[in-house]
Amino acid sequence: MTIEPFGDQAVRVIFGDRIAPSVQQEISRFIRLFDQKSFNGFIEYVPSYTNIVFYYNPLEVIEGGRKDTSAQSQVIDFLTGLSRCTFESVDQGSPRRVIHIPVCYGGDFGPDLDEVADLHHLSASELIHRHSAPEYLVYMLGFAPGFPFLGGLPEELATPRRATPRLKIAAGSVGIAGRQTGAYPLDSPGGWQIIGRTPVPLFTPETDPPTLLQAGDLVKFDPISEREFERIKGTR
Amino acid sequence: MALTILEKGFAATVQDLGRSGYQRFGIIVGGVMDPPAAKLANWLVANPETAALIEFSFMGPSVLFTDDTLFAVTGADCCPELNGRKIHTGKPYLARVGQILAIRGLVSGSRGYLAVSGGVDTPVWFGSRSTYMRAGMGGYKGRLLVEHDRIPVGKPSRLAEKLMGSITGSDFGERWFFSLRRIYHGIHTIRVMPDTLWARFTEQSRTAFLNEEYQVTASSDRMGYRLEGEALALSEPLEMYSEAVTNGSIQVPPGGQPIILMTDHQSTGGYPRIAQVASVDLPLLAQLPPNSRIIFQKISVEEAENLLLRKQDYLKVLRKRVTQKLESLVP
Numbered sequence: 001m002t003i004e005p006f007g008d009q010a011v012r013v014i015f016g017d018r019i020a021p022s023v024q025q026e027i028s029r030f031i032r033l034f035d036q037k038s039f040n041g042f043i044e045y046v047p048s049y050t051n052i053v054f055y056y057n058p059l060e061v062i063e064g065g066r067k068d069t070s071a072q073s074q075v076i077d078f079l080t081g082l083s084r085c086t087f088e089s090v091d092q093g094s095p096r097r098v099i100h101i102p103v104c105y106g107g108d109f110g111p112d113l114d115e116v117a118d119l120h121h122l123s124a125s126e127l128i129h130r131h132s133a134p135e136y137l138v139y140m141l142g143f144a145p146g147f148p149f150l151g152g153l154p155e156e157l158a159t160p161r162r163a164t165p166r167l168k169i170a171a172g173s174v175g176i177a178g179r180q181t182g183a184y185p186l187d188s189p190g191g192w193q194i195i196g197r198t199p200v201p202l203f204t205p206e207t208d209p210p211t212l213l214q215a216g217d218l219v220k221f222d223p224i225s226e227r228e229f230e231r232i233k234g235t236r
Numbered sequence: 237m238a239l240t241i242l243e244k245g246f247a248a249t250v251q252d253l254g255r256s257g258y259q260r261f262g263i264i265v266g267g268v269m270d271p272p273a274a275k276l277a278n279w280l281v282a283n284p285e286t287a288a289l290i291e292f293s294f295m296g297p298s299v300l301f302t303d304d305t306l307f308a309v310t311g312a313d314c315c316p317e318l319n320g321r322k323i324h325t326g327k328p329y330l331a332r333v334g335q336i337l338a339i340r341g342l343v344s345g346s347r348g349y350l351a352v353s354g355g356v357d358t359p360v361w362f363g364s365r366s367t368y369m370r371a372g373m374g375g376y377k378g379r380l381l382v383e384h385d386r387i388p389v390g391k392p393s394r395l396a397e398k399l400m401g402s403i404t405g406s407d408f409g410e411r412w413f414f415s416l417r418r419i420y421h422g423i424h425t426i427r428v429m430p431d432t433l434w435a436r437f438t439e440q441s442r443t444a445f446l447n448e449e450y451q452v453t454a455s456s457d458r459m460g461y462r463l464e465g466e467a468l469a470l471s472e473p474l475e476m477y478s479e480a481v482t483n484g485s486i487q488v489p490p491g492g493q494p495i496i497l498m499t500d501h502q503s504t505g506g507y508p509r510i511a512q513v514a515s516v517d518l519p520l521l522a523q524l525p526p527n528s529r530i531i532f533q534k535i536s537v538e539e540a541e542n543l544l545l546r547k548q549d550y551l552k553v554l555r556k557r558v559t560q561k562l563e564s565l566v567p
Contacts, residue, residue: 004432005429005432005537006431006432006482006512007429007482007484007485007512007513007514007515007537007540008429008512008514008515008537008540008541008544009482009515010482012432012479012480019477043256043257044256044257044258044259044260045260046259046260046480046503046504047260047480048477048478048479048480048504049477049478049479050477050479051479051480052480053479053480053482055256055259055482058541058544059544059545059548062541062545070537070538070541071541072537072541140260140478140504141260141261141262142259142262142478142480142502142503142504143262143478143502143503143504144262144370144371144502145261145262145263145371146261146262147262149478185262186370186371186372188370203262205361205362205373209261210258210261210263210362211261211262215260
């Protein structure tokens, strides 16, 4: 683990240099430990694939801490100290949650399904089968409220983005972009290849936490029919 | 209490000091682009500095007051008029019911603030009233203000009520106003700290970055400032993963022209960063209009923190002077 300065109001704690479930696990563990301690002037943290950024207010760090040394070095000292007890005093945490997300593949909900299947010389149903088989790991949320960055897309399904991005992709759309797969929580423009749609909201502002998925969760896409899609949509 | 938008101006939105604490869910911080100017506006109408207000850019809105309202305009230099009479920025005025404030074009600087006593009282969303345009949430219906919008206003503080009861006209005496004493034209020095990827850029890029002028282009907004100048390049390609970014992160996309992330930036980004703007210089940057020229100057984190401490002390003194002035006006 290394800690790097990130401007004058943040530091970055780095746990690895590649995308891997073990790195994500260390990040989760460090966050669980931090949640019990925190420090004066702390604002928030944002985990990503290989690191966590801790944001702080330097004026509050100095006010609540030492005046003779920089706020940043006090934050770095605190996090370094925390890292020393990471492995002894934090339990392994609960096992990863598996969140099932129903997806209606193809048709109007997945306008790019056939094209993506053709590109990979697969039938549409084989593509659906391969996309819905793995358990994907949520590494981070970002880009838009509740948008998950998922790892674990089978390599043979990797597909370049669309040459021309769409102006509007409907909320719930499930897509592939390069080696990533994910789902759009809100209507937005985007260049992902859209292969299906889920009736389940990923961004749930009325609940705490406000997102269906959290970093560290596993996601399983369950294929459903259009009728099932409408039924689930109707119950919400 | 409320006010009605008569002319929308340009990019007018409801903002406050932002929505921190939710970036890990993908919810951006947002908030005012120039916090000192916004705080000054709130101080002048005896609001808490966290109160929501209206931020506008380039062209200020015209508003109709549907109740007696204490208000102040700060930020960029402009020539507002209350019912056709010129008024000062940096000073509170009492608008009477039915009066119209016309702010119009900005003379220099690029963001202005209109604060009203009691604050803009739109619903709080995740701890803030700031407009989150991309998600269509927060602020007034999650969007830019337009004609006929009726903006709810909260209850004025006791001091504001006393001020409103203490005068017969609109003006609290001639010859005084408060200002942040900034100049928005000319060449601006923006202080930066090198990012940890600094050394991955070519020597020529690093030299150019700290010595050549960069210009703020017209495609700059609340999300980011796109600059134009000598293109920057990495010594060798770098595989970057999306990771958390922050205000003032200077990203370099493949084209080589840097982008400075501003307050409405996404919580994560995947471009290499050459440097990070010192927080103390972000409000000034927020005021620079397109075509402004920038020179970057390298400083240490310790220097950046000291500048912030000095700035905080200056703002504390200013706040005290504003409060003393307001208290001196009530009998």
